[in-house]
Amino acid sequence: MSDEAPARAANIFDVARLAGVSHQTVSRVINDLPNVRPATRARVEHAIAQLRYSPSPAARALVTRRTRTIGLVTPGVSDFGPTATAMHFTVAARGARYTVDSVSLLDEDPAVGVRSAVEGLLRQRVDAIALVVVDLAALETVRTLDLSIPVVATAASPRRHVRLVSIDQYRGARQAVRHLAELGHPRILHLAGPSQATDAVERVRGWRDELAERRLEIVDPATGDWSAASGYRLGMNLDVGPGTAVFAANDQMSIGLLSALRERGLRVPEDVSVVGYDDAPEAAYLYPPLTTVRQDFAALGQLMMQKLLLAVEEPDAVTEDTPIPTQLIVRQSTLAPAGRRG
The missing domain is CATH 3.40.50.2300 (Response regulator)
Known part of the structure; x- marks a missing residue:
């Protein structure tokens, strides 16, 4: 009996390293999205073939859903930061050929509002949900969500969480x-x-x-x-x-x-x-x-979209939440x- 451990299946990060690109670029190639140079696409495809990489069936099922819609939950305020973040997220989502269905929280209880908004978006069969969180109660609710689709939120917190992206x-x-x-x-x-x-x-x-x-x-x-x-x-x-x-x-x-x-x-x-x-x-x-x-709100909105795309493509991937620095x-x-x- 061989003492060698079975070879680990290649993942999206392995492909990115071999091709010398970001995992976001690999995801765009896999999902046949635009704005990838032909030479880069060819390099990624060669790395995929070389590593015999194949996304999980569950991930492919999510990616190929026909809705291509992401739910976006925003606070019921017009403050500069949340508004700018939501705008840049929407631009990034459209660049990836996703439609964004936005819901504003108007309930006086943020926790109740988050649950209600998420339930409504699930009924519309969105592929993933993004939340711009500004309230502690809403943040705690996001931490406890147990959904069958990817969820990512922007929120400042000293406690890191796989679902969070933030500015420091x-x-x-x-x-x-x-x-x-x-x-x-x-x-x-x-x-x-x-x-x-x-x-x-x-x-x-x-x-x-x-x-x-x-x-x-x-x-x-x-x-x-x-x-x-x-x-x-x-x-x-x-x-x-x-x-x-x-x-x-x-x-x-x-x-x-x-x-x-x-x-x-x-x-x-x-x-x-x-x-x-x-x-x-x-x-x-x-x-x-x-x-x-x-604060770089454009980078924050783009990072939230990138993390959602990765969650759709690689549901088991764990990414480090490194807050975006300020200037x-x-x-x-x-x-x-x-x-x-x-």
């Missing part, structure tokens, strides 16, 4: 605070987003950890609702003094904050430095132009405190 909110917040600390600000306040918002929770965690590591004062964050109005309201009562800087949880709250500080006779950045989050289109045109943390965009709303200039 935690490290993005630390980038913002590190910038202010390195300018010399001894006191860095935070205007946080809603306490049940996944992104807000991760940004508070990053802000707090960066301050703690630098042994700087930690004052409880003031909580808003992502809107410019809440940033204005909090800004009118914010305890700011010499050397103070403010990290706002998104650019909209920063807009309200800038207005409140101006109304109080405080100059930005001469008296108070301000950093936002998102790099919304208007951030560069505020007065002063806003230093902010840029600090430094503009004129931040400056070293008066005593640290020059």
Whole structure:
């Protein structure tokens, strides 16, 4: 009897390595999708033949379904981040020749809303479901879903999960605070987003950890609702003094904050430095132009679609959830405190 272990069947990653392409490109070739160069297609087909690779029957059955429709569940908000993510996901899905059937969550209970939306999409026989998640209760519901079709969600969370893709909110917040600390600000306040918002929770965690590591004062964050109005309201009562800087949880709250500080006779950045989050289109045109943390929503939407396609093609494949990094965009709303200039 031979002691040799049976040869492992080749998978999509083996084909990608041999052909020198990404697994997404292999998937496009297998499913006869457009936008693959003839030379690349030939290289992938040669690797498939060489490895005798064959997708599982279950995967092929999913791929060749006639609906070619993906259900997309979005939050019932018009905030920049979720809206941009959903738009880029839809563009990526159409590029892969899938139709997107979108459902917005309007139920006051996010967990109930997610279950209801998913049940409705299953009745329409969608091939897979994508969710843009902004609420902790909705995230926990997604973690417990047990469906016969692939499910992928965008959500910020310190707990990795095979179903999640995300932007690194935690490290993005630390980038913002590190910038202010390195300018010399001894006191860095935070205007946080809603306490049940996944992104807000991760940004508070990053802000707090960066301050703690630098042994700087930690004052409880003031909580808003992502809107410019809440940033204005909090800004009118914010305890700011010499050397103070403010990290706002998104650019909209920063807009309200800038207005409140101006109304109080405080100059930005001469008296108070301000950093936002998102790099919304208007951030560069505020007065002063806003230093902010840029998120790549196009990459997030595309990554969600890629992960769904892989789940359809290779149901047993396990991919690592590596959050998409953020980028600090430094503009004129931040400056070293008066005593640290020059």
